[in-house]
Amino acid sequence: MSSVKIECIGSDRYRLGESPVWDEKENSLLYVDITGRKVCRWDAASGQVQAVSVDAPVSSVALRKSGDYVITLGTRFAALKWKEQLVTTIAQVDRDKAKNRFNDGKVDPAGRYFAGTMAEEIRPAVLEPRQGSLYTLCPDHSVVKHFDQVDISNGLDWSLDHKTFFYIDSLSYSVDAFDYDLQTGKIGNRRSIYKLEKEENIPDGMCIDTEGKLWVACYNGGRVIRLDPETGKRIQTVRLPTSRITSCCFGGKDYTEMYVTSAYDGLDEATLAKEPQAGEIFKVMGFEIFL
Ligand SMILES: O=C(O)[C@H](O)[C@@H](O)[C@H](O)[C@H](O)CO
Numbered sequence: 001m002s003s004v005k006i007e008c009i010g011s012d013r014y015r016l017g018e019s020p021v022w023d024e025k026e027n028s029l030l031y032v033d034i035t036g037r038k039v040c041r042w043d044a045a046s047g048q049v050q051a052v053s054v055d056a057p058v059s060s061v062a063l064r065k066s067g068d069y070v071i072t073l074g075t076r077f078a079a080l081k082w083k084e085q086l087v088t089t090i091a092q093v094d095r096d097k098a099k100n101r102f103n104d105g106k107v108d109p110a111g112r113y114f115a116g117t118m119a120e121e122i123r124p125a126v127l128e129p130r131q132g133s134l135y136t137l138c139p140d141h142s143v144v145k146h147f148d149q150v151d152i153s154n155g156l157d158w159s160l161d162h163k164t165f166f167y168i169d170s171l172s173y174s175v176d177a178f179d180y181d182l183q184t185g186k187i188g189n190r191r192s193i194y195k196l197e198k199e200e201n202i203p204d205g206m207c208i209d210t211e212g213k214l215w216v217a218c219y220n221g222g223r224v225i226r227l228d229p230e231t232g233k234r235i236q237t238v239r240l241p242t243s244r245i246t247s248c249c250f251g252g253k254d255y256t257e258m259y260v261t262s263a264y265d266g267l268d269e270a271t272l273a274k275e276p277q278a279g280e281i282f283k284v285m286g287f288e289i290f291l
Pocket residue numbers: 016018034103104121123124125126152154170202203204205219246
């Protein structure tokens with residue numbers, strides 16, 4: 001039996017909340033609203049949210065040693081100076097695909113920013129297929145392309161021993177693994193480790209816990225699921241009060257809380273009435289693994 005407790009942080013709702021990242025030094029949660037074109041920062045102590053508006057869909061945010069951030073903005077990797085609200089382009093991808101944008105991204109244990117792209121959605125999860133690619137922004141600002149033919153590049157993370165890279169292309173309904181070489185940043189030997197069940201719907205963002213198990217946000221599935229990458233089995237389900245669950249990360253004191261983002265973009269009036277919490281950011285507490 002699961003005894004988790006779910007709260008929402010603040011009362012703000014986001015069109016397409018994504019990319020939660022815990023900033024330990026600042027005791028804050030960073031996240032984005034992709035279609036709302038905002039990078040947000042929730043201060044855990046005060047409960048206040050600050051936001052920086054940007055001029056294109058912003059799909060992920062990563063912490064920099066300097067204290068500022070790198071973001072994926074449209075088809076660009078860009079630096080964001082928070083106080084100055086200043087955005088400067090670092091690199092651009094998919095120049096031949098005018099309608100593409102970046103989607104989820106995350107930094108590997110050696111400081112490489114992995115992020116993938118996708119075509120513009122006509123409505124959520126409906127788009128021209130195979131237009132996306134997976135890229136890495138290296139610390140020297142060079143960009144590496146790993147592969148193309150991606151539908152919706154989404155959740156990603158690394159195993160605790162850094163030897164495996166986990167990756168989701170949403171419309172494959174699969175969580176995949178690759179061998180990972182931390183020295184070179186190269187990936188290889190792709191295989192599926194879990195196929196989502198019908199009611200779990202579309203796999204979106206993901207994170208890994210201290211036991212090396214994966215947590216996958218289920219878009220249109222109203223839940224996060226915990227997977228054992230060794231056995232390929234689902235070992236826990238945590239239901240959230242809204243259907244469009246987009247991503248998750250651990251954070252808070254000692255990293256015992258999980259922050260979960262959600263979206264309300266594309267929901268019709270009737271669903272919105274039934275799901276008044278669509279688009280909120282949730283905090284999940286009371287995980288058995290930390291008790
Ligand atoms: O949150 C994201 O990663 C995408 O930007 C969203 O658009 C949804 O995931 C997608 O619609 C369903 O897969």
